[in-house]
Amino acid sequence: QVQVQESGPGLVKPSETLSLSCTVSGGPISGRGYHWGWIRQPPGKGLEYIGNTHYSGSSYYNPSLKSRVTISVDTSENQYSLKLRSVTAADTAVYYCVVAVAATGTLDYWGQGTLVTVSS
Amino acid sequence: YELTQPPSVSVSPGQTASISCSGDKLGGKYACWYYQRPGQSPVLVIYQDFKRPSGIPERFSGSNSGNTATLTISGTQALDEADYYCQAWDSTTAGVVFGGGTKLTVL
Numbered sequence: 001q002v003q004v005q006e007s008g009p010g011l012v013k014p015s016e017t018l019s020l021s022c023t024v025s026g027g028p029i030s031g032r033g034y035h036w037g038w039i040r041q042p043p044g045k046g047l048e049y050i051g052n053t054h055y056s057g058s059s060y061y062n063p064s065l066k067s068r069v070t071i072s073v074d075t076s077e078n079q080y081s082l083k084l085r086s087v088t089a090a091d092t093a094v095y096y097c098v099v100a101v102a103a104t105g106t107l108d109y110w111g112q113g114t115l116v117t118v119s120s
Numbered sequence: 121y122e123l124t125q126p127p128s129v130s131v132s133p134g135q136t137a138s139i140s141c142s143g144d145k146l147g148g149k150y151a152c153w154y155y156q157r158p159g160q161s162p163v164l165v166i167y168q169d170f171k172r173p174s175g176i177p178e179r180f181s182g183s184n185s186g187n188t189a190t191l192t193i194s195g196t197q198a199l200d201e202a203d204y205y206c207q208a209w210d211s212t213t214a215g216v217v218f219g220g221g222t223k224l225t226v227l
Contacts, residue, residue: 046221047156047162049215052216054214058214104152105150106164106167110162
């Protein structure tokens with residue numbers, strides 16, 4: 001069974017870049033049927049899909065965040081990462097790494113989530 | 121693409137709760153549902169419109185037709201109180217869209 005776990009700083013200053021990593025265990029990140037993604041949830045609010053990437057290099061980004069987001073895969077470390085540039089307080093949220101299964105269109109595996117606060 | 125859910129639904133214990141999710145031609149896509157308890161990660165309860173992952177009780181069911189997908193919980197229990205999110209998948213772009221979430225209250 002695939003498991004994913006987020007890591008990264010819990011505090012980021014405004015205008016800087018938020019960087020998180022997600023470590024994958026239980027299977028190779030080069031698995032063809034998986035898309036490696038990120039979701040965020042601001043405190044007290046709903047889920048927002050940030051985007052995903054496939055090991056082949058194809059990516060999908062939420063149009064509202066596309067200009068600031070990069071999701072990339074590191075097959076040597078079996079990890080993938082999120083970079084969100086020029087952050088503001090509105091980017092404060094719990095960030096989840098997730099695994100999207102293309103065959104069913106579902107997010108079958110979730111990390112426990114990590115709170116990232118944007119503040120000076 | 122947008123999915124619309126009611127912000128809240130209330131149900132008495134033992135009764136049936138229905139949560140709707142509306143989107144343009146949603147019936148032509150696969151819809152799935154997650155529940156999320158406070159402080160926890162979401163859990164998949166329905167996928168491909170009506171299928172249940174292993175471990176999800178039979179009281180959870182789903183349907184999807186036209187512009188609306190519906191999650192139905194029969195014999196609702198207190199432990200079903202949670203936020204519920206619908207989700208659609210675009211197989212062309214691998215894009216994911218969530219509904220705004222529905223808070224289910226069992227009282």
